[in-house]
Amino acid sequence: MKNFDRQQYNNPQQYAQDIKDKGCSGFCPVPWLSLGINNNGDYRMCVQAAANRKVRGVCKDKNDNVLSIENTSVVDARNSEIFKETRRDMIAGKRSEHCQRCNAEDDAGSQSRRWVDLQRYWNIFDIDDAIKNTDTDGTIKHEDFPLIDLDIRMDNTCNLKCRMCGPTESHQWYTEWMKTTGFTGFKSYGHRVALKMDKNRAKIVGDNPYQWTERVDVASILQRDAPDLQQMFVSGGEPLIIQQNYELLQSYIDAGTANKMELDYNTNFTSVPQRILDLWKHFKQVNIGGSVDGVDAINNYIRHPSKWDQVISNIHKLDNQSSDNVTCWLTYTWQILNVLDVTNLIEWILQQDFYKFNRYSQGPCFTYHPVHNPVHYSVTSLPKKTKQYVERHFEQWKSGWLREWCNSKPKDYKMRNAFAPLRTANGKELKIITEWDHGIESLYNEICKSLDNMVAFMNSKDTTDALPEFMRITKILDKSRNEDFEKLCPIVAKDIKEHLNE
Numbered sequence: 001m002k003n004f005d006r007q008q009y010n011n012p013q014q015y016a017q018d019i020k021d022k023g024c025s026g027f028c029p030v031p032w033l034s035l036g037i038n039n040n041g042d043y044r045m046c047v048q049a050a051a052n053r054k055v056r057g058v059c060k061d062k063n064d065n066v067l068s069i070e071n072t073s074v075v076d077a078r079n080s081e082i083f084k085e086t087r088r089d090m091i092a093g094k095r096s097e098h099c100q101r102c103n104a105e106d107d108a109g110s111q112s113r114r115w116v117d118l119q120r121y122w123n124i125f126d127i128d129d130a131i132k133n134t135d136t137d138g139t140i141k142h143e144d145f146p147l148i149d150l151d152i153r154m155d156n157t158c159n160l161k162c163r164m165c166g167p168t169e170s171h172q173w174y175t176e177w178m179k180t181t182g183f184t185g186f187k188s189y190g191h192r193v194a195l196k197m198d199k200n201r202a203k204i205v206g207d208n209p210y211q212w213t214e215r216v217d218v219a220s221i222l223q224r225d226a227p228d229l230q231q232m233f234v235s236g237g238e239p240l241i242i243q244q245n246y247e248l249l250q251s252y253i254d255a256g257t258a259n260k261m262e263l264d265y266n267t268n269f270t271s272v273p274q275r276i277l278d279l280w281k282h283f284k285q286v287n288i289g290g291s292v293d294g295v296d297a298i299n300n301y302i303r304h305p306s307k308w309d310q311v312i313s314n315i316h317k318l319d320n321q322s323s324d325n326v327t328c329w330l331t332y333t334w335q336i337l338n339v340l341d342v343t344n345l346i347e348w349i350l351q352q353d354f355y356k357f358n359r360y361s362q363g364p365c366f367t368y369h370p371v372h373n374p375v376h377y378s379v380t381s382l383p384k385k386t387k388q389y390v391e392r393h394f395e396q397w398k399s400g401w402l403r404e405w406c407n408s409k410p411k412d413y414k415m416r417n418a419f420a421p422l423r424t425a426n427g428k429e430l431k432i433i434t435e436w437d438h439g440i441e442s443l444y445n446e447i448c449k450s451l452d453n454m455v456a457f458m459n460s461k462d463t464t465d466a467l468p469e470f471m472r473i474t475k476i477l478d479k480s481r482n483e484d485f486e487k488l489c490p491i492v493a494k495d496i497k498e499h500l501n502e
Contacts, residue, residue, distance in 0.1 A: 015122040016115050025106060026095035028114040029121045031086045032130055032145045035078055039153035039169070039237060040188050041068045041212030043077040045086065047151055047233075048101040048113045050373075055082060057098060058189050066191070070216055074225035075142045084138030091131055101372055108457035109449075110370070111362040117149075146228035151235070154218075154244040156210045158237040160268055162303045163477065164335060164377045167193070170237065171210070174202035180476045213244045219251035235266040240276055249279045258282040265289065266331070270306055272314040281323045287360065288318060288328040289367065294341040295348050301488055302337050304481055319356045324421055329361040334454060335371040336470060337485070339379050339390055339492060342368075342454070343397045346447060350405065350415075359417045363450040364436040364443055370457050376470035379458040383467075383499035386492055387458055394451045406444045413440040467496055 019027055036044035042058055044050070049057025059067045059080035067077050082098060089096040095103050102112035125145075133144040158170035167173040167186045174195055177186060185194040185205075194205035222229065239245045252258040262285040269290045280286045292311065293302045300306055318328050332338075332345065349358070349365045361367045371377045382390070406413075418437040436443040474485050486493040 015126070016118040019118060019127070026093065026099065026103075027090045027118075027127055027130075028099065028102070029117050029125050030114075030149075031083050031090065032134075032140060033121060033125060033147070034117075034149035034151065035074065035147055036151035037069055037153065038189050039156045039235075040191065040209040041070055041216075042189050042191075043067045043069065043072065043080065044151070044189070045080075045082050045098065046113070047235075049082075049098045050101075055098060056189055057082065059083065066189075068212070069218065069221065070212060074147065074221065078142065078147065079139050087130070087134055087138040087140070088136075091127075091134060104372065104460065105370070105457070108370075108460055109453040110368070110457060116362075147226045148228055148230040149233075150222070150226060150229055150231070151233040152218075152248075153235045153237065154213055154239070154248070155242045156237045157242050158268075159241060159270055160238065160303050160306055163337060164302070164333065164371050164374060167195075174204070175200075176477065176480055178202050179480060180473055218244070219248055222248075223251075223255065229261065231262045231264065233264040233266070238268055238270070239265060240267050240271050240273070246275065246279065249283075253279065253282045259284055263287065266291070268303060268306065269311045269314045272317055277322055277326075280326055283325065286322075286326045288326065289331045290315065290318075290328065291333060292330045292345065292366070293333050293335075294338045295344045297488060298338050298341045298344075301483055301485075302333075302335075304483070315357070316352075319354050322356070326356070327360055327420075328356050329358045330366040332366045332368045333371055334368050334379060335377040336379060336382060336492065336496075337377065337489065339382065339386070339458075340393060340489070342451070343394070343401070347401065347405075353416050355416050356420050357417060358415075359420050364415065364446050365450070368450065368454060370454070374466075374469075375463050376466035376473065378463060378466070379454075380461050381463040381466045381470065382458065382492070383464060383495050384462075385499070386495040389491065389495070390458065391455055394455060398448050398451065402444065402447060406440045409440050411440055413443070415443065464499065467500055471496065471500065 019025065030046045034046065036047055036057070038044050038058070044057045045059060046057055049055070059072075059077050059082055061067060062081055067080055086096045086098050099114065102114040105112040106114065134140050156167070156169055156171050158172055161170050161172040161176060165173060167177045168188050175197075178184065178195055178197065184196065185192055187193070188209055191209060193209060195202045196205050197203075234245055236242055236245075249258070249263075252261060259282065261283055263280070263283050264287045267288060267290050269292065291303065292315075293299050296308045299311065300308055315328075315330075318326065322328070330349065332342065334342065346365045358365060370379060375381060379387075379390075414437050436446040477483070478485055
């Protein structure tokens with residue numbers, strides 16, 4: 001495992017592939033370089049670790065007490081039990097149980113968070129560094145591995161209530177949560193949050209855990225405990241409507257360190273105020289990953305109550321009006337509700353002729369994230385008949401619409417985003433994930449590969465026992481929101497109903 005001298009590699013893709021080829025596919029930089037803060041203030045090892053329903057990536061001490069920014073320093077949180085256990089597994093060449101989501105995506109041929117970070121940090125950190133400076137129990141010293149990557153979520157304030165989401169990520173969900181579950185509260189990463197109805201609207205009873213930024217000075221804590229921070233992933237809730245996010249950005253601008261920091265955002269594209277565009281100009285790099293789960297009515301249905309015209313307007317605003325340090329891509333949350341609409345989305349994206357968008361996506365059109373939880377939304381829960389239909393649909397679309405579109409272009413065709421400015425690191429251009437720039441056949445093959453990987457994930461297991469819960473929740477939400485899954489997705493709905501009546 002110690003034969004990964006960085007000097008022998010020419011690019012990050014080569015390094016990441018060698019990691020896999022040498023049987024170290026469970027290794028990831030995150031437990032050594034990164035930390036997460038949940039939107040309730042609890043520390044979390046990694047957002048992907050939330051897929052492990054037993055632990056959800058939450059940091060705890062040896063007595064099983066949850067660690068939060070209100071009771072524990074950033075430095076101490078980095079040696080919590082989950083971090084030490086995961087480091088021990090990775091150094092031993094094991095795939096940690098906390099990394100279920102990345103493991104599943106890697107097995108399906110998708111590009112997981114693990115492989116993105118392996119390529120991102122390959123020239124400053126590798127397995128040799130981990131082995132050399134990690135104690136046998138998994139403990140590290142903060143000075144050996146300064147925190148350079150932070151995933152921070154300030155609040156659960158959001159203007160949407162997405163189908164696959166819930167009250168932990170959006171306060172808009174409170175009332176429907178009580179209606180759909182019958183519960184008078186919910187779990188927030190290890191804590192119990194109580195709800196009550198107040199004039200037909202549910203509210204939190206007692207202290208609101210999502211208001212932790214009102215109780216601590218997060219900017220001062222980060223300046224003290226993470227002075228070497230280079231990258232910050234910002235989410236929510238919806239980060240572009242959360243006031244505390246603006247205050248945190250301003251603190252780095254005021255400190256004169258914004259130009260050394262890279263920002264990554266997860267947004268829903270419903271709000272892109274001029275204020276945020278002005279703040280972003282001060283930072284080294286800003287990467288915007290925006291969620292679009294279908295075209296028009298499908299996106300509105302999944303991400304209720306978003307409006308497609310508003311989403312389109314903000315996408316083009318970012319593509320045309322944001323500063324040169326801003327790059328953007330679309331993220332697609334693949335699930336039962338939009339299992340077939342992915343081809344419509346690809347057609348729409350190709351026809352937009354974006355300049356900035358998807359330059360750094362994991363595929364030419366978007367970065368796709370299959371829903372793992374709730375499992376009743378996962379495409380693995382589809383009936384076998386539907387899965388076969390999805391495969392046929394993809395194959396027919398590839399040989400039909402996609403092939404015809406490609407044939408209408410010159411052989412040396414490049415998407416317009418191929419000519420957008422490239423990001424740089426250490427004075428060198430980062431030509432990452434741009435294989436589709438090599439002509440129309442490269443573009444065609446990359447799109448086909450993305451669809452093939454999605455099919456592989458869909459067929460990776462059978463979780464059809466979750467379909468009764470899918471139909472129960474769908475009917476309740478449809479009634480509450482005056483929507484109709486069966487009319488919007490007739491083929492999938494028919495197959496599910498037939499399956500459940502067998």
